[in-house]
Amino acid sequence: MKLLFRSIYRVFTMSKPQVVFVLGGPGAGKGTQCSNIVSKFGFVHLSAGDLLRAERNKPDSKYGELIDTHIKNGTIVPVEVTCKLIQNAMEASTANRFLIDGFPRNKDNMTGWTRTIGDQVELLFVLFLDCPEEICIERCMKRGAAGSGRADDNLESLKKRIVTFVNDSMPIIEHFKEKNLVKKVEAGKNAADVWVEICKLFKDL
Ligand code: UP5
């Protein structure tokens, strides 16, 4: 509802909430770099994965089991669930600029987003963190070994996450590329070097 009022307000002020989608394979550094962007450029970070894990952890959630199964299998939760969580988080915020991390990651996500939120926001661009598969796996395995507690930081889930990324998420990135909306950063380098490249994309917004 708040988003609706805000939308009405923005009809008069001509401004909509601004969104950057942050996409990339598992362990590409989406969360790490989003934290940097929040600190330096004042965006609000909404990680679809974090929102889903928080929902799964609620004892009374009717989606807990569904989310858990998808996360362990590296498959994608139906958009109705994810989009609602993103929408609620946006409505709960007074901010005007959002990083939406790890979404949209398949066709179902795209359709659902376009149907429910699409026109109410201004999509600035898509930040694509392009990271080689073996580095993605190495980073997530290392994080798992250090005790991340994530149910999907194991080799079996990771292989599935990579397959989903290649088959389902890359076509979405291609779709945005055709619309000239993708800004790609080589994400296999060390975090500080990746950050230097990202700063160049955000400094004049
Ligand atoms: N690290 C980061 N950058 C580094 C660098 N440059 N050099 C060396 N190390 C670096 O980083 C991962 C690890 O690498 C960390 O230990 C970090 O210190 C280090 P992180 O910043 O967390 O990378 P990120 O890309 O965020 O990796 P993440 O594992 O979160 O990506 P996923 O896309 O796999 O996970 P997400 O949480 O988005 O989704 C999990 C699951 O939720 C999905 O598989 C899916 O089942 C479900 N999901 C949906 O169904 N729908 C959605 O919309 C979203 C998720």
Ligand code: MG
């Ligand atoms: Mg993440």
